[in-house]
Amino acid sequence: MDNDSFYNPDPNAPANFSAGAAPNAPAPDSAGPAPQPVMAHSSQNYQPAMPTTDPIQPMGAAPKKSLFSNMSTFQMVILIIVSLLAVTFIGLFIWMLVMWLGAKSDVDGQIDAAVNTAVSQTEARLAAEYEEQQKYPYSVFTGPSDLGSLSFEFPKTWSVYVAQNGIGGDYEAYLNPDLVSPVGTDTINALRVSIKNQSIDNVSRNYENLLRQNVITVETRPIGGQPANVYTGALSNNIQGIAAVFKIRDKTAILQTDALVFKDDFTHVLDSVKYNS
Numbered sequence: 001m002d003n004d005s006f007y008n009p010d011p012n013a014p015a016n017f018s019a020g021a022a023p024n025a026p027a028p029d030s031a032g033p034a035p036q037p038v039m040a041h042s043s044q045n046y047q048p049a050m051p052t053t054d055p056i057q058p059m060g061a062a063p064k065k066s067l068f069s070n071m072s073t074f075q076m077v078i079l080i081i082v083s084l085l086a087v088t089f090i091g092l093f094i095w096m097l098v099m100w101l102g103a104k105s106d107v108d109g110q111i112d113a114a115v116n117t118a119v120s121q122t123e124a125r126l127a128a129e130y131e132e133q134q135k136y137p138y139s140v141f142t143g144p145s146d147l148g149s150l151s152f153e154f155p156k157t158w159s160v161y162v163a164q165n166g167i168g169g170d171y172e173a174y175l176n177p178d179l180v181s182p183v184g185t186d187t188i189n190a191l192r193v194s195i196k197n198q199s200i201d202n203v204s205r206n207y208e209n210l211l212r213q214n215v216i217t218v219e220t221r222p223i224g225g226q227p228a229n230v231y232t233g234a235l236s237n238n239i240q241g242i243a244a245v246f247k248i249r250d251k252t253a254i255l256q257t258d259a260l261v262f263k264d265d266f267t268h269v270l271d272s273v274k275y276n277s
Helices: 073-134 200-212 260-271
Strands: 140-143 151-154 159-166 173-178 192-196 216-223 228-236 241-247 249-256
Touching: 073 151, 151 260, 173 260, 192 260, 200 228, 200 241, 200 249, 241 260
Parallel strands: none
Antiparallel strands: 140 151, 159 173, 173 192, 192 249, 216 228, 228 241, 241 249
């Protein structure tokens, strides 16, 4: 080996011929810091190792089981039966609730209908009572004195129209609430008053024909202290009413209502009739 390789620039420093020592390395200085070791680096990049097990499930843990995996067949049957019963009871509850709501609505409707009916009936009754009160005191109708002075009471709310005064012929008068309807054989008025210059036998023949046709009925009752025939039914094509026929002297009187709605008033008229026989 060449001696120049071991040249020591400091003649006073001892030569160091130890193996592995750096030839030009300075001597360690006790006053300076200790040299840091230099780490050797590999030429390959460092790659972390991939885990060999499932990161979600820790190693050694048992796999998860279903909720029903530990249930016996008997328990499964019981669970199914209980579920079916629960569904059935829920269905019954909903059905009963619907039925109850329907029944409640129906009852409410019936109550409303009953209340409306009661109110209507009350209003009709009060109107009828008011109309009846308006009839009082009754007015008095008086016919010609030479025809027997026929008289009777009638509601003061009725109007009177004398169509024929009886001079040289028959007497005709018409009475009706408020206004008298136009005079005619088929028009409706509450009361017709006729005093015919005919015998009662001739007048009664017209009603006997209706009796044979079974379209009217007859009864006898006193009017003004004398017997009279009262006919009820279809007196003409358009009139369903009541007619009372009785004798005044040598003439025949006819009191007739053209509608059964006036029956009560007509009865009062007959009860109050007076005349000179």
